[in-house]
Amino acid sequence: MEIHKADIIILGAGLAGLRAAISAAETNKNLKIAVVSKVFFLRSHSTAAEGGTAAVLYEGDSYDLHAYDTIKGSDYLADQDAVEIFVRTMPKEVLDLDHWGCPWSRLPDGRIAQRPFGGHSFPRATYAADRTGFHALHTLYERMLIYENIERFQEYFVTSIMIDNGTFTGLTAMNMKTGEYVIFQGKALIIAAGGLGRLYSFTTYSHTVTGDGAAMALRAGLPLEDMEFIQFHPTGLVPSGILITEGARGEGGYLLNKDGDRFMKKYAPQKMELAPRDVVSRSIMWEILEGRGYSGPWGPYVYLDLRHLGDEKIKERLPAIRDIAIKFNNINPKDEPIPVRPAAHYTMGGIQVGNDTMSPVKGIFASGEASCVSIHGANRLGSNSTAECLVFGDISGRNAALYVEKIQNIPDLNMDKVKEEENWLYKEPFKERGSESVATLRRELQNTMQEKVGIFRNEKDLTDALKIIKDLQKRFDNVYVEDKNMYYNTNLMTYFELRNLLEVAEVVVLGAIARKESRGAHYRTDYPKRDDVNWMKHTIAIKRAGKIELSYIPVRVTKWQPEERKY
Amino acid sequence: MASTQSLKETMEPVAWMFQLITALFMVFFLGVHLILMHAYGLNNILIQAILNRLHNPWWKAFYIAFVISITYHGLNGLRGVILDLGVKKVKALNAAFWVVAIITIIYGVWLLFNI
């Protein structure tokens, strides 16, 4: 058994986790900080983010404008005081990244360039080509190397969060390389374990985004907020789900159904393909549901047609999309349309935290996609999430550092619980019993979520989904791990991930069943209107004695009163 | 792995530079040598011809430079090859290189003066 002790433990090394590590290390050079991740830090999902990161940098833009855009985009479910902190801190984060070496794209005069983004009324998406998340993550990683008080634990799979007497005490984990049991003890924990996109079969997410953070938090008794809000991006490449940026439509791409119709004229005659994300996603799904999509071995799709733009324009304006289409689909967009379908893209909800990123449990902080501050409400704007990771990652790191400074000793672990977890980890998965495999269960779960808890939701589908998930949770007991070799046992890791997915799926569905309105990404065909009177509130889910309980807290409104969302 | 505290002395940059410079020299030396010995008919390699040439100070200088270049270039190349096999005793290897190189050069030059 490996035991590691640190003042602050950071779970996750995406943008949020690494930003938190740097900030904590800077706040107090004497603190020992441990960063733990199940993949090498640079492999974290944040590296896939493309478009940009929102910040108010130049004349003509203002904090109020950014805040307004964000709140309107959130369908008024965002906490407005949090949004204000967010927009005010963001410019500094862009500058920090600049000083640390991020290769931001530049204006001819040498200043950092920005570009327009969906839902923002000013071109404030700061970008590094079309690899913003990639460059930001690498910059943070490289900067982190400077701090000698940051210890790195890569390819350590965290399995549970230990809380005793309402205080954080430690983490249990598995060293993936050796299969050894590992314990992390610390005074504070920052959860930055990302989203849960792999809950869906068709998603823009990396394979490793499996809701571990949320699931562990739930098991440990932490509250999750607004989990029913899952964003779908209209154009995920079929079959892989790789993101095709909004820019493709921005440059004039058409969406075509099986009959060769530009079907958007039915749904948004004015804006056509450039209507907001949720509208476009819903329109594509209508077409598919009504049988006007193409069907292939990898599921239905519609076409994103760029042919009329001509080779020149595609090469000049959409080189990355061209690359992706050629590399992954053997399609040259000048000759053939690109098959697309809406794909799960972002988790608005997460662990409930205050504006200081502190959770209700002493010593536990959360930031990034795993947390819900909440600045995204029911629908986040593009380029606001990498920004969130930076701002609240920074805040969580600093606050955690200030918090642990006041604590003398690392609290003792409850060794019984540690042993219990060890027993579970090393015995349960290997018991030979039923014939279920991780892959079949995961597939069933993902298909269920995709079909019944997707873009359109209704009472019946959701209750069906809940039943299926409950059933899958039972069947999970029949899954056993075939692979007995403890060196880099991916069979075992996917087993743990499946367990987590099954747990968070239930929360998503319960929240969706309860919320009888349509707001942002949550669209109920049986309640197609937003209901500010009854539902302008956040969903809170807590697991008590194996049962998930829902409750609600009000949205914090400062300056911006809800109005109809028109674009 | 390369040391991170670093700033220690190393002959590598000089060795590298010389490897390339001697390589260029050698194009000249070897070119002249090959043409001289093989392209002009047998007369050139008859013993008398060789001895005559060696008594000309210019040719002598030419050959001394040739010997030094080729020895350095070849042996430093060999040193690199050995280093590339992951040999950790860099200092010992460098010392051995110098010893062999100097002996070879001395012998080569001695030959030039004694035949």
Place this chain on the structure above:
Amino acid sequence: MDKVIFKIKRGTPEEWQYVEYEVPVEKGTTILDGLYYIRDNIDHTLSFRASCRMEVCGSCAMMVNNFPRTTCSTQIENVKPDGTKNGIKVIKLEPLSGYPWIRDLVVDFDDFFKKHESVKPYIIRKETPEGQLLQSPEQLAKFKQLTLCIKCGACVAACPISNSDPLYLGPAALAAAYRFNADSRDEGKNKRLAVVSDPEGCWRCHFSAECSEACPKDVDPASAIQKLKVQAAVFEFKRIFTGRKDGEK
């Protein structure tokens, strides 16, 4: 073509063998898709790394018919077969060469990242600046291509020196050093040169250029390393002539 055989090197350094699997193939199926197919449907015990499946995270590099590739962006259709068996195309998959092997298609990357860290791959400045550090698009262009490195390690697997000398810093780390040396915002060039000028540093590169052939991102580490050598040589000569250990004027 509707199916293909994956011949995979499986096991641990102590005990291993090649195992063959039949994988269905369609237009666009990548090698990584095939691996997931095997793990989900044929053999759950197959171990390999992958995450983003869009050639940006660097997890999935392995030897495909003796050549290192990021498998998520390599379509089966585009790979020349290693041979055929009963008329079915065979593709050979092995863990990256030149790394300590852990198991199946997984190798140990610790040393790779340590080497990357050792070249000080971050901006070094004497004082923290206020406001933006201006950088013209031309200045950016000098190192932009080098920032595309996803640390997949394919270059190291391809480099003959890295394969025979585990101490060699290797193309990825050296290219990273040059990336920061070429950044107009940086002031730490000499500190980095002092590291890469180690006997196991840039001087071990003999321009095999296999690194650049293997790189999925066209980072071209081979070119960067040669430029780094010139910088390092200048630095070392300055050090000799000025007597200053840190190479500063």
Place this chain on the structure above:
Amino acid sequence: MGIKEAFKNWLSIKGRHIHGGIAYLFHRLTGLIILLYLYVHFGALSQLLNGGASYKNFLTTVESPPFVALDILLFFVIFYHGANGIRLVFNEFGIGTKKNMLFFWVMMALGLIGWILLTYIVATRFIGGG
């Protein structure tokens, strides 16, 4: 990695390119062969020390067909190493690295022409009885 495995990897050309890893391996092998030859050559020259007689013998052996054939082979080795070496000098100073493949084949062509010329000269000299 043991030295044996290192050596094996060092000699491996699996998955390597002609203008890349294979050119590099050949460069090494040819360099080492010439180095070996250098010492053989020194040995031969030492024959001169004992005066003309033994050198004459030596010369007749060396001028016999098999030895001339070996010589021609050696030229090949030298021309390869030289031609590729010139490329490397430029490449290692950072020149022409992007067009490395073209550069390689141009140098190979030049080297080959040189080798054929020299071979022709030597062969005619030999056949003509010099």
